[in-house]
Amino acid sequence: MKLIDVLVIHGPNLNMLGCREPTHYGCDTLDAINQSLKDLALTLGVRLHAFQSNHEGVLVERIHQAVDERIVGIVINPAAYTHSSIAIRDALLAVAIPFVEVHLSNVHKREPFRHRSMLADKAMGVVAGFGGQSYLLGLQGLVASLVRVPPK
Numbered sequence: 466m467k468l469i470d471v472l473v474i475h476g477p478n479l480n481m482l483g484c485r486e487p488t489h490y491g492c493d494t495l496d497a498i499n500q501s502l503k504d505l506a507l508t509l510g511v512r513l514h515a516f517q518s519n520h521e522g523v524l525v526e527r528i529h530q531a532v533d534e535r536i537v538g539i540v541i542n543p544a545a546y547t548h549s550s551i552a553i554r555d556a557l558l559a560v561a562i563p564f565v566e567v568h569l570s571n572v573h574k575r576e577p578f579r580h581r582s583m584l585a586d587k588a589m590g591v592v593a594g595f596g597g598q599s600y601l602l603g604l605q606g607l608v609a610s611l612v613r614v615p616p617k
């Protein structure tokens with residue numbers, strides 16, 4: 466089976482998962498989430514690349530690098546940058562790689578400043594509120610949509 470390459474990007478503070486505000490984010494560590502994603506990816510014919518950074522510019526550069534790696538889709542939890550980062554929005558538009566935005570928590574049930582996303586209107590879809598499962602649902606949705614709209 467020919468594998469497709471998908472990049473998963475985790476934004477700031479997500480390296481702290483497991484002990485970070487478990488009422489919002491659950492108890493799964495980032496490593497556990499990445500392992501579940503890799504297990505699911507195998508069944509979907511996906512080669513998964515996972516990346517986390519606490520720095521906006523580093524996230525922008527990782528998105529740029531995706532073009533050379535023939536990444537065909539991105540699952541991104543931009544974390545707090547969701548609500549502020551025009552730079553990450555522009556990077557995703559610049560590479561023109563389809564992406565899905567995911568959140569562990571239901572951002573719409575939380576503070577008003579978390580209701581705004583700088584990316585959502587350009588995303589293929591948004592999944593929020595299912596803890597670590599949000600990533601798995603996001604990956605499934607992305608791959609199903611890519612099959613319907615094959616890459617250029």
Ligand code: DQA
Nearest residue numbers: 542543544545568569570579
């Ligand atoms: C988050 C929600 C954001 O508002 C917050 O800043 C995060 C995590 C989530 O996954 O629920 O860091 O993206």
